[in-house]
Amino acid sequence: xxxxxxxxLSALVLVVTRRRRRPKPEETRIVPEQPRNLxxxxxxxxxxxxxxxxxxxxxxxxxxxxxxxxxxxxxxxxIGLAFLFLAAALVVVGLKLVPTEELAEEYPxxxxxxxxxxxxxxxxxxxxxxxxxxxxxLGLLGAGGTLGLALLAPAVSFGPxxxxxxxxxxxxxRGKRLVDEHGRPYKAxxxxxxxxxLAFPEGLxxxxxxxxxxxLVLIRLRxxxxxxxxxxxxxxxxxxxxxxxxxxxxxxxITLYRAPLFQPDEPKPALVCPCHYSTFDPAxxxxxxxxPAGRSLPLLPVFEDSNGYLxxxxxxxxxxxxxxxxxxxxxxxP
Amino acid sequence: MTAPLxxxxxxxxxxxxxxxxxxxxxxxxxxxxxxxxLLGEVALYAFVVLVATGIYLTFFFVDSxxxxxxxxxxxxxxxxxxxxxxxxxxxxxxxxxxxLLIRQTHHWAANVFIAAIVLHLLRIFxxxxxRKPRELTYWLGLTMLTxxxxxxxxxxxxxxxxxxxMGLVIGxxxxxxxxxxxxxxxxxxxxxxxxxxxxxxxxxxxxHVLIFPILIGLLLGAHLLLVAMRHHTQFRQRKAQxxxxxxxxxxxxxxxxxxxxxxxxxxxxxxxxxxxxQINPIWLxxxxxxxxxxxxxxxxxxxxxxxxxxxxxxxxxxxxGGYTLxxxxxxxxxxxxxLVFGFLYLWPWLExxxxxxxAFHNLLDRPRDAPVRTGIGVGMVTFVVLIFxxxxxxxVYVTFGLGYIPQIWFYRVAIxxxxxxxxxxxxxxxxxxxxxETVLAERxxxxxxxxxxxxxx
Numbered sequence: 001x002x003x004x005x006x007x008x009l010s011a012l013v014l015v016v017t018r019r020r021r022r023p024k025p026e027e028t029r030i031v032p033e034q035p036r037n038l039x040x041x042x043x044x045x046x047x048x049x050x051x052x053x054x055x056x057x058x059x060x061x062x063x064x065x066x067x068x069x070x071x072x073x074x075x076x077x078x079i080g081l082a083f084l085f086l087a088a089a090l091v092v093v094g095l096k097l098v099p100t101e102e103l104a105e106e107y108p109x110x111x112x113x114x115x116x117x118x119x120x121x122x123x124x125x126x127x128x129x130x131x132x133x134x135x136x137x138l139g140l141l142g143a144g145g146t147l148g149l150a151l152l153a154p155a156v157s158f159g160p161x162x163x164x165x166x167x168x169x170x171x172x173x174r175g176k177r178l179v180d181e182h183g184r185p186y187k188a189x190x191x192x193x194x195x196x197x198l199a200f201p202e203g204l205x206x207x208x209x210x211x212x213x214x215x216l217v218l219i220r221l222r223x224x225x226x227x228x229x230x231x232x233x234x235x236x237x238x239x240x241x242x243x244x245x246x247x248x249x250x251x252x253x254i255t256l257y258r259a260p261l262f263q264p265d266e267p268k269p270a271l272v273c274p275c276h277y278s279t280f281d282p283a284x285x286x287x288x289x290x291x292p293a294g295r296s297l298p299l300l301p302v303f304e305d306s307n308g309y310l311x312x313x314x315x316x317x318x319x320x321x322x323x324x325x326x327x328x329x330x331x332x333x334p
Numbered sequence: 335m336t337a338p339l340x341x342x343x344x345x346x347x348x349x350x351x352x353x354x355x356x357x358x359x360x361x362x363x364x365x366x367x368x369x370x371x372l373l374g375e376v377a378l379y380a381f382v383v384l385v386a387t388g389i390y391l392t393f394f395f396v397d398s399x400x401x402x403x404x405x406x407x408x409x410x411x412x413x414x415x416x417x418x419x420x421x422x423x424x425x426x427x428x429x430x431x432x433x434l435l436i437r438q439t440h441h442w443a444a445n446v447f448i449a450a451i452v453l454h455l456l457r458i459f460x461x462x463x464x465r466k467p468r469e470l471t472y473w474l475g476l477t478m479l480t481x482x483x484x485x486x487x488x489x490x491x492x493x494x495x496x497x498x499x500m501g502l503v504i505g506x507x508x509x510x511x512x513x514x515x516x517x518x519x520x521x522x523x524x525x526x527x528x529x530x531x532x533x534x535x536x537x538x539x540x541x542h543v544l545i546f547p548i549l550i551g552l553l554l555g556a557h558l559l560l561v562a563m564r565h566h567t568q569f570r571q572r573k574a575q576x577x578x579x580x581x582x583x584x585x586x587x588x589x590x591x592x593x594x595x596x597x598x599x600x601x602x603x604x605x606x607x608x609x610x611x612q613i614n615p616i617w618l619x620x621x622x623x624x625x626x627x628x629x630x631x632x633x634x635x636x637x638x639x640x641x642x643x644x645x646x647x648x649x650x651x652x653x654x655g656g657y658t659l660x661x662x663x664x665x666x667x668x669x670x671x672x673l674v675f676g677f678l679y680l681w682p683w684l685e686x687x688x689x690x691x692x693a694f695h696n697l698l699d700r701p702r703d704a705p706v707r708t709g710i711g712v713g714m715v716t717f718v719v720l721i722f723x724x725x726x727x728x729x730v731y732v733t734f735g736l737g738y739i740p741q742i743w744f745y746r747v748a749i750x751x752x753x754x755x756x757x758x759x760x761x762x763x764x765x766x767x768x769x770x771e772t773v774l775a776e777r778x779x780x781x782x783x784x785x786x787x788x789x790x791x
Contacts, residue, residue, distance in 0.1 A: 031587060065431050072434045076609005079435075083602025090595030098587035103364055104579050107565055107696050110467070159522040159531070166527040167517070198625060206401045206415065210529050215625035245625050250507035250644065250663050251528060252500055253627040274629040275504060276645045277728065277738065290739060292644060294651030294662040321528070322507035323651050323661030324517040 006038065031099045040096035047089035054082030164326050168319055170213035172300060177202040178216065178242065178310040181209075188304040191220045191240045194259035196271075199242065201312070213320040215245040216300060217254050217271060218310075225269065225283050232285045232317060235301040237310060241282055242300040244320045247273035249293035251322040254280070271297060285317075294323055364582035365589045366568035366575070370457045372596060374475075377450035379600035380443045381554065385547060387440040394430060396422035397539035399494065399532065408617055416621030419535055420494040424617050439608025444486045446604060448636045451479050459681070459711050461698040463567050465691070469682045471560040476678055478553045483636060485546040488538050490614075490634060497614070497631050499622025503528060504644070508667030513659055529624060567698050577696050630728065639718050642725030643670040646746055674718060702771075705764035713757030720749045 058078040065071045130136050160166070177185045178199040186199060197218040200209055208214065220239050228235060235241070245253050256272035258279075270289065271280040278293035280286045286297030298320050301313035319327050348354035365371070398418040404411045406421070408428050416424075426433040455475065458464055464472035491502045506528045509520045525531030566582065568575050575581045583589050607613075619628070633641055643666030652660035685707065686692070701708040723730075724745040731738045 062432055071431070072438070073609050075432055075435045076439070076605050076607075080602045080604075080606030080609060083598050083605060085602075087595045087597075087599030087602055090591045090598060094588065094591030094595060098591060101584060101588055102367075102581060103362070103584055104574050104581045105364060107578055107580055108563070110694050156522075158533075158537075159525045161518050161521060163521060163526075164517070166521075200625075210624045212528060212624055249649075250667075251503040251624075253623075253625050255627045256629060274627050274631060275500060276641070278649065288649045291649055292647045292662050292666070293649050322510050322663065323658050324510045325514065325658050326517070327658050327661075328653060328656050 034099045037096050040092055044089045044092050047085045051082045051085035054078050168330050170315055171201045172312045172315050174314050176312045186310045187308040188237055188240050188310050191218050193220050196257035212246045216242045217245045218242055227283045228285050235299050237302045237304045242302045243286055244298040246321045247278055248295040249278045250275055361586035363585040364580050366566050366582040368569055373450055373454040373457055375596055376600055379597040380447035383443040383601050383604050387436050390436045392543055394426040397535045399535050417494045420621045423493045435609050438613050439604050441613045442607040443604045448482055460701045463698055464682045465695040467564055467694055474553050474557045478550055481550050488542040492538055493616055494622055495616040496619040496622045500627050500631055508663045511661035511664035567696055569698050638725045639722040642721040646724050702764040702767040705761045708764050709757040709761030712760040713753040716753040716756040717749055
């Protein structure tokens with residue numbers, strides 16, 4: 001059956017091509033003639049059809065997406081398959097249907113000495129009228145350089161330069177109440193052992209809460225656990241400690257509190273940053289016990305007022321946030 | 335009928351552009367055949383997909399960090415304060431038809447783009463393809479890899495979900511740690527101290543969608559032009575392939591359908607991934623605030639080695655008399671990539687200095703042909719891959735229960751010992767393979783001689 005069709009087709013091709021070939025005989029072809037491959041042609045047509053089906057399916061799913069489950073999966077599968085079928089068709093064309101040739105040619109020459117010579121002469125001979133060529137070069141360099149600087153100068157406006165005050169400023173003041181993220185003030189009694197809390201200064205809203213020095217992590221340690229160095233004595237309110245929430249390594253928020261649940265593995269409470277696992281000891285004033293942080297976690301002194309609310313007693317014992325050149329030169333400003 | 339049309343078109347084009355001689359040469363440009371030569375092509379096609387899907391995304395993205403409240407259909411985020419940027423991406427992902435498909439395809443394409451570049455780079459390195467006269471092509475490629483990493487980081491950061499914000503503040507801290515200039519540099523880039531001014535998002539956005547893509551596009555053009563001017567390198571697969579003669583498949587008709595097929599196939603593969611394999615479901619992470627973070631956060635794979643670097647450094651800032659000269663993130667975030675990229679940029683020059691090799695090279699080495707290069711390369715790869723694994727040690731702790739701190743101590747030692755060991759073993763293996771080949775060649779020669787002698791007798 002298919003042999004008969006092949007014979008018929010080849011006869012047809014022979015008849016058709018005979019006339020066309022006369023003005024262009026076989027020997028002058030650039031691309032060699034190779035035998036036909038009907039199976040591959042048929043395959044390519046089928047693949048193109050399948051690709052088209054995928055594309056139509058994509059349009060249909062897109063149109064009726066609301067009544068279909070798994071919209072993204074269906075859309076992705078259909079458009080992906082449409083592309084892949086088209087790709088398969090192209091690969092079959094490349095490997096089975098276009099004439100396969102392997103040609104050889106010379107690599108380009110390593111260099112072109114004559115042209116090099118001409119270019120060099122062109123440049124050199126063009127400059128012979130300049131008698132002060134050294135000054136000329138200097139002048140050109142000067143003009144180009146200063147003009148370049150002038151064009152770059154407006155870029156300085158991008159941001160404030162040499163403004164270290166921003167790095168030291170905090171929204172904390174003596175007497176400010178500590179509130180939670182909804183603005184409710186914390187009582188010292190709200191802060192329980194083996195738990196940790198997010199706190200802000202009272203009165204900050206929206207973007208104000210995003211400043212690095214605003215947020216705190218609140219915890220409570222038992223008096224027998226507490227081992228603050230002498231310069232931080234009185235920073236806690238009967239065991240309640242308010243540390244800066246921003247890690248001194250790379251500025252992530254400290255949102256892990258390792259309360260000692262299992263003594264052999266977790267001998268001491270620790271505040272941990274989940275980005276690079278800098279580990280701070282809250283009992284000793286936020287000193288680094290493991291991980292890459294190079295500075296202790298800043299501590300905000302707090303006290304319990306007569307109504308039981310937590311208030312700031314002053315400001316952090318050092319600048320908040322990741323280190324920079326001046327981070328050890330100043331304390332946090334009031 | 336087709337022939338006259340072809341001829342008419344060619345004539346029309348040539349009369350108007352005088353391009354027939356160039357086009358004729360281009361159509362018969364030769365491509366030596368080897369699977370590893372397709373890696374660069376895959377990178378190119380992933381870039382095409384990135385640009386196409388990226389354009390679609392720009393029609394929905396809002397480049398603003400103004401705080402708004404979410405009121406869309408996704409209940410878990412109801413009433414939450416978030417930036418307009420994050421809200422627009424949540425909207426695109428959950429409420430725009432095909433929006434999630436395009437976004438996920440874009441993200442997958444970025445991952446595949448950088449993976450293809452890195453594999454391409456490894457192929458170039460281990461076969462010595464960067465040698466004279468192709469150093470410029472190599473340096474352009476490295477620069478594109480650098481730009482691609484920054485570009486991907488910018489795209490990841492723009493979304494302003496919790497993960498992206500954590501990535502951004504780490505990048506900020508790394509910038510801040512550059513000795514002498516860090517503080518001013520970051521103030522300048524961010525328009526103020528973190529989280530920066532309102533101008534930050536428009537800046538990142540224009541850099542991500544215009545400046546970096548154009549730079550990458552220009553370098554890509556120069557890269558391909560240089561490849562074509564000097565022609566492809568080739569392996570010595572046949573006798574005819576020499577330093578002077580290139581053997582390959584012509585662009586037309588042999589290579590064109592294959593390359594087009596690869597392009598369309600890459601696009602299809604990326605759309606399949608984008609539709610079927612979830613990536614970065616940002617609505618689950620929630621909005622970023624400076625005071626929130628989450629455990630178990632992992633960046634996209636191509637930044638894993640930097641996370642590893644940041645985590646491995648012991649806790650110290652280099653302080654001189656109260657002046658903090660080198661804050662800690664500098665080592666993992668700046669020194670490590672400088673070391674790796676510095677090595678890669680300088681390598682062609684270093685190798686030439688030590689081998690004194692000034693020759694032109696069109697034939698590629700197999701890794702065994704240059705044991706020293708292969709050894710050093712394997713050592714470098716081991717170094718980076720170990721640091722990459724170190725970046726995943728928290729996941730290893732969760733999955734396999736291996737303690738985090740012991741793992742970090744292991745890597746702190748292993749990143750220096752194992753590269754040397756692996757490098758040496760590779761060098762030795764190359765030497766052995768070479769020796770084996772010599773023995774085999776001698777045997778074949780001897781056998782041929784013996785056959786000849788028998789025949790003469």
